[in-house]
Amino acid sequence: MLESYNRHVEDIRDLEYPMLQDTVYLDHAGTTIPAKSLMERFSADMISNLYANPHSASSASQDTSKRVEDARLRLLHLFNADPEEFDVVFVANATAGIKLVMEAFRDYETGFWYGYHRDSHTSLVGLREVAREQRCFGSDSEVEEWLQTTHKEAGSRLFAYPAQSNMNGRRLPLHWCQQICQLPSTYSLLDAAALVSTSPFDLSNVSASPDFTVMSLYKIFGFPDLGALIVKKSADHVFQSRKYFGGGTVDMVVCLKEQWHARKSDTLHEQLEDGTLPIHSIMALHSALDVHQELYGSLDRISSHCAFLAERLYSRLAALRHANGQNVCEMYKDPSSDYNIKATHGPIVAMNIRNAHGGWVANSEVEKLASIRHVQLRTGGLCNPGGTASSLDLEPWEMERNFSAGHRCGNENDIMHGKPTGIIRLSLGAMTTLRDVDSFLDFMEEYFVENELDKVVKAASTQPNIDGGYYVESLTVYPIKSCAGYKIPPQVAWYIHQEGLAWDREWCLIRPGSGAALSQKRYPRMALIRPSIDLDKGILRVEFADATAGIDPINLPLSRNPSLFTSKHDFTERNTRVCGDTITARTYPSPAITNFFTRALGVACQLVRFPANRCVGSSRHTKAHLQPFQQRKGTYYMPGTFPNEGKLETLVLRPILFSNESPILLISRSSLNRLNEQIKSNGGKAVHAEVFRANIVVAEYHKSTPAFEQPYAEDFWQGLQIGNQVFQILGGCQRCQMVCIDQETAQKHMEPFSTLAKTRRFEGRVYFGQHTCHVNKDEESLDAQGPTIMVTDAVKPLLDN
Numbered sequence: 001m002l003e004s005y006n007r008h009v010e011d012i013r014d015l016e017y018p019m020l021q022d023t024v025y026l027d028h029a030g031t032t033i034p035a036k037s038l039m040e041r042f043s044a045d046m047i048s049n050l051y052a053n054p055h056s057a058s059s060a061s062q063d064t065s066k067r068v069e070d071a072r073l074r075l076l077h078l079f080n081a082d083p084e085e086f087d088v089v090f091v092a093n094a095t096a097g098i099k100l101v102m103e104a105f106r107d108y109e110t111g112f113w114y115g116y117h118r119d120s121h122t123s124l125v126g127l128r129e130v131a132r133e134q135r136c137f138g139s140d141s142e143v144e145e146w147l148q149t150t151h152k153e154a155g156s157r158l159f160a161y162p163a164q165s166n167m168n169g170r171r172l173p174l175h176w177c178q179q180i181c182q183l184p185s186t187y188s189l190l191d192a193a194a195l196v197s198t199s200p201f202d203l204s205n206v207s208a209s210p211d212f213t214v215m216s217l218y219k220i221f222g223f224p225d226l227g228a229l230i231v232k233k234s235a236d237h238v239f240q241s242r243k244y245f246g247g248g249t250v251d252m253v254v255c256l257k258e259q260w261h262a263r264k265s266d267t268l269h270e271q272l273e274d275g276t277l278p279i280h281s282i283m284a285l286h287s288a289l290d291v292h293q294e295l296y297g298s299l300d301r302i303s304s305h306c307a308f309l310a311e312r313l314y315s316r317l318a319a320l321r322h323a324n325g326q327n328v329c330e331m332y333k334d335p336s337s338d339y340n341i342k343a344t345h346g347p348i349v350a351m352n353i354r355n356a357h358g359g360w361v362a363n364s365e366v367e368k369l370a371s372i373r374h375v376q377l378r379t380g381g382l383c384n385p386g387g388t389a390s391s392l393d394l395e396p397w398e399m400e401r402n403f404s405a406g407h408r409c410g411n412e413n414d415i416m417h418g419k420p421t422g423i424i425r426l427s428l429g430a431m432t433t434l435r436d437v438d439s440f441l442d443f444m445e446e447y448f449v450e451n452e453l454d455k456v457v458k459a460a461s462t463q464p465n466i467d468g469g470y471y472v473e474s475l476t477v478y479p480i481k482s483c484a485g486y487k488i489p490p491q492v493a494w495y496i497h498q499e500g501l502a503w504d505r506e507w508c509l510i511r512p513g514s515g516a517a518l519s520q521k522r523y524p525r526m527a528l529i530r531p532s533i534d535l536d537k538g539i540l541r542v543e544f545a546d547a548t549a550g551i552d553p554i555n556l557p558l559s560r561n562p563s564l565f566t567s568k569h570d571f572t573e574r575n576t577r578v579c580g581d582t583i584t585a586r587t588y589p590s591p592a593i594t595n596f597f598t599r600a601l602g603v604a605c606q607l608v609r610f611p612a613n614r615c616v617g618s619s620r621h622t623k624a625h626l627q628p629f630q631q632r633k634g635t636y637y638m639p640g641t642f643p644n645e646g647k648l649e650t651l652v653l654r655p656i657l658f659s660n661e662s663p664i665l666l667i668s669r670s671s672l673n674r675l676n677e678q679i680k681s682n683g684g685k686a687v688h689a690e691v692f693r694a695n696i697v698v699a700e701y702h703k704s705t706p707a708f709e710q711p712y713a714e715d716f717w718q719g720l721q722i723g724n725q726v727f728q729i730l731g732g733c734q735r736c737q738m739v740c741i742d743q744e745t746a747q748k749h750m751e752p753f754s755t756l757a758k759t760r761r762f763e764g765r766v767y768f769g770q771h772t773c774h775v776n777k778d779e780e781s782l783d784a785q786g787p788t789i790m791v792t793d794a795v796k797p798l799l800d801n
């Protein structure tokens with residue numbers, strides 16, 4: 001039975017969900033996906049029918065009103081709710097429904113008591129802020145106990161809980177609503193948003209039903225973006241104390257000399273739906289209900305299908321073992337609930353991943369791999385503060401400490417003090433197939449299960465022999481952060497400044513408004529923006545490499561004082577955020593410049609130039625770990641470009657401009673050759689050095705075959721000498737899926753990140769290349785005053801002995 005239904009879903013999947021092709025979509029608890037037929041039916045409805053604002057009296061308006069009322073009845077029918085006993089209030093989403101209930105209680109003269117379950121979504125937790133008294137229930141038994149006791153809390157009480165946890169899919173007892181019905185002046189608010197997406201929900205027994213039920217309809221159908229608040233009519237009076245009224249919810253308003261209004265009194269939804277209804281979304285609900293029924297039969301069948309798949313996903317993940325017998329997954333499931341018993345569990349799996357040594361794999365690393373393999377999942381706090389904290393065993397003081405240390409929902413500090421700060425959530429939906437589940441299990445096997453056979457190569461296992469010697473194969477700077485590199489021509493001695501190579505990442509593109517820096521990770525076409533530096537003419541030339549776009553190149557003066565060249569480039573200053581730091585940068589208001597970048601990327605953006613001397617005090621300095629001898633004050637002559645032409649600068653800190661983490665990034669040709677061999681042996685295509693966006697590529701002399709090379713020898717270097725200049729190695733460079741963008745075509749591939757994740761992962765993070773910084777010489781030679789390096793310079797590794 002289940003197998004045949006799954007085959008049915010597999011059959012409709014390709015036809016109805018072309019957007020899910022080549023994707024393993026496991027974020028249905030975020031939103032499910034609308035079927036093609038739904039969008040087509042809605043579109044046909046909009047094209048062939050005239051809908052008008054139902055507040056008018058026209059015939060189109062009357063028809064619209066009728067269809068709106070039909071939609072209400074159909075939604076009630078879906079949940080077996082008698083329209084005599086229940087009313088539907090259309091809202092934007094579940095949260096908006098919760099806020100309507102909150103407003104009613106907030107406006108009680110005497111205030112109210114609020115209780116909520118630990119597993120509540122953030123949107124339910126927020127309601128506590130307006131309560132006179134509040135209590136968070138830490139477990140089901142605390143709730144059971146409270147239901148049995150005589151209540152001392154005075155006045156009205158509201159108890160809220162989720163029908164299903166959006167974090168781990170546990171379903172909570174629905175019979176609590178019935179018990180609450182029997183308590184004096186106590187109301188129940190059930191958050192059914194997660195439950196109804198894959199489960200039937202039955203309101204046929206009025207006395208056992210919640211007073212208020214909220215849900216998000218896009219989580220059931222994928223579309224429309226609409227929510228519903230279903231109110232039991234016996235609890236109508238709660239809204240009488242609500243003070244606000246708006247267009248649509250009053251019959252008459254008197255303003256000037258007297259202040260008076262008459263509320264609508266016919267139905268509850270008329271009193272609560274302020275403003276014009278989202279009529280087109282409500283119309284779409286008809287198409288959604290029809291198509292859903294045609295494709296899936298019933299919520300009951302969806303529920304069985306999802307339970308079958310979730311059980312398989314859960315039990316196979318729980319059974320994954322590393323070669324040494326250690327568990328791969330830490331599962332966050334309540335022992336009392338069971339995927340096979342629908343009343344206790346929905347199709348969500350919550351977990352974290354451990355390596356073979358028992359350490360945690362960072363969720364940010366899981367996200368990166370998921371991204372290159374087109375697996376869509378959710379990680380982090382999952383909008384479920386109580387559930388996450390109790391699963392991860394995080395105490396309030398630990399959360400405060402993490403918050404103070406910079407942890408925020410969705411950032412990269414995902415393992416702190418040996419505990420993960422977030423969770424991986426896999427959630428299934430009506431159109432999930434066995435193929436999706438098995439593809440995800442394959443993904444886990446491929447990247448996270450450490451088998452003895454394909455042992456992770458941690459590093460070159462022996463100390464390298466440094467006799468061979470190296471040279472500089474190429475030098476590259478990236479004048480505009482995240483855009484294409486500019487290869488420094490051979491025979492040109494290139495200046496090194498305290499911030500890195502001259503002209504490296506002095507410019508950056510930002511989003512207007514937010515000021516956030518643009519990155520290739522999100523905008524791969526930045527690779528096609530090709531800056532080049534013409535020192536003779538003193539210009540930065542920028543071309544867009546997609547000839548079909550027909551965008552003419554632009555030229556900018558290199559000088560810091562652009563008024564010398566043209567009055568058009570007057571700067572304005574603004575704040576921008578780069579890698580979490582606020583930096584004051586200067587924007588170019590010239591429309592020609594803004595147009596060039598905006599047309600190239602197809603998003604509004606602005607070019608800014610970054611003044612190095614402003615960055616003093618930024619936390620970015622602390623990322624480069626300098627030795628005390630390098631931190632002394634000294635006099636430093638900086639000829640050429642930056643920050644002030646020909647002026648004496650005092651070296652105190654080492655500003656890092658827009659480059660990520662450290663001034664100069666180095667990779668080794670031998671390491672790249674090794675990596676490419678590994679990629680090719682798995683049937684992949686070798687990658688170019690450019691994908692790593694290094695400043696310096698070093699290669700070994702006189703190596704007739706790769707067999708004699710020393711891949712990853714640079715892991716052992718303490719520093720290196722290039723020509724006459726000394727550089728210190730600061731540490732390995734942590735990689736993300738951005739290395740998968742072909743810098744020639746801007747196309748995204750799976751490699752090299754896929755192979756790197758299998759061969760170069762240390763403590764859950766993937767490394768390739770080394771961060772370095774230039775070490776100033778304590779002397780007054782020309783080499784010290786104007787340090788330069790050049791392609792073909794000899795490179796001598798420095799080892800700590």
Ligand SMILES: *Cc1c(COP(=O)(O)O)cnc(C)c1O
Pocket residue numbers: 029093094095096121123162164165166191192193194195216227
């Ligand atoms: C999704 C969800 C919400 C929030 O829904 P919105 O549509 O974002 O308002 C609230 N509670 C649960 C249990 C959910 O799954």
